[in-house]
Amino acid sequence: MPSSRTRLIAGNWKMNNDVPAAKELAEALVEKVPAGNGVEVVICPPTIDLACTSHKIADSAIKLGAQNVYWEEKGAYTGETSCSMLKSVNAEYCIIGHSERRDYFKETDADENKKAKALIAAGITPIFCCGESLETREAGEHVAFVTAQIRAGLEGVAIESADQLVIAYEPIWAIGTGKTATAADAQEVCGAIRATLVEIFGEELASGIRVLYGGSAKPENIAGFLAEEDVDGALVGGASLKADDFAAMVEKAGE
Ligand code: PGA
Numbered sequence: 497m498p499s500s501r502t503r504l505i506a507g508n509w510k511m512n513n514d515v516p517a518a519k520e521l522a523e524a525l526v527e528k529v530p531a532g533n534g535v536e537v538v539i540c541p542p543t544i545d546l547a548c549t550s551h552k553i554a555d556s557a558i559k560l561g562a563q564n565v566y567w568e569e570k571g572a573y574t575g576e577t578s579c580s581m582l583k584s585v586n587a588e589y590c591i592i593g594h595s596e597r598r599d600y601f602k603e604t605d606a607d608e609n610k611k612a613k614a615l616i617a618a619g620i621t622p623i624f625c626c627g628e629s630l631e632t633r634e635a636g637e638h639v640a641f642v643t644a645q646i647r648a649g650l651e652g653v654a655i656e657s658a659d660q661l662v663i664a665y666e667p668i669w670a671i672g673t674g675k676t677a678t679a680a681d682a683q684e685v686c687g688a689i690r691a692t693l694v695e696i697f698g699e700e701l702a703s704g705i706r707v708l709y710g711g712s713a714k715p716e717n718i719a720g721f722l723a724e725e726d727v728d729g730a731l732v733g734g735a736s737l738k739a740d741d742f743a744a745m746v747e748k749a750g751e
Pocket residue numbers: 508666670671672673710711712713731732733734735
């Protein structure tokens with residue numbers, strides 16, 4: 497990996513942990529996750545847990561991310577959460593475009609595009625997810641599919657520095673299934689993503705944008721992914737719910 501990019505390990509708790517459980521996990525992470533090893537660490541709890549988690553990690557190096565946002569500033573949007581609400585609990589990151597949101601909640605590239613723009617304008621870094629289904633991969637269309645998601649989702653998005661955007665490549669067939677892509681599979685697509693970022697943002701910005709791998713990432717396999725040139729970290733689901741596993745992944749990323 498080119499050394500200029502700071503590795504990033506982000507935990508996606510998905511719809512797990514009520515408030516007491518979130519506090520407990522956050523406390524365990526503060527205790528166990530190595531600090532000062534050069535790895536940036538973000539945890540993304542459910543919206544209801546953001547405030548209490550923020551409080552628990554306030555004196556640590558762990559940063560806070562959300563799992564979703566709505567692009568309007570305020571008003572009659574029942575059930576939604578605005579960028580300024582996320583800012584008010586010190587969220588610095590927000591996952592958008594996760595395949596679960598695209599599949600189950602019918603979010604479109606156009607939705608992700610509005611979310612990306614709103615977050616960047618608010619000073620929150622989107623963790624923009626992309627990834628293909630098994631069918632698309634078997635048809636050999638995964639690179640074209642993922643780069644099209646990037647182009648559509650980032651259309652008209654402007655950034656001034658590379659840390660305003662993170663991409664997470666998550667092949668859908670590897671999410672929560674225990675099936676992982678090989679490191680070479682991840683590099684093939686992450687490399688294509690970076691080439692697309694060069695087209696969109698130019699070489700200088702694109703070379704600094706972190707591209708993460710996600711999909712059954714765990715302590716046993718993370719080093720293999722991180723050894724690839726264009727993989728700068730991981731978006732971790734299941735393994736982020738166990739403090740020991742998540743801490744071990746941060747440790748490995750620092751080696
Ligand atoms: P997983 O989830 O690590 O449980 O596969 C990753 C994700 O969906 O972000």
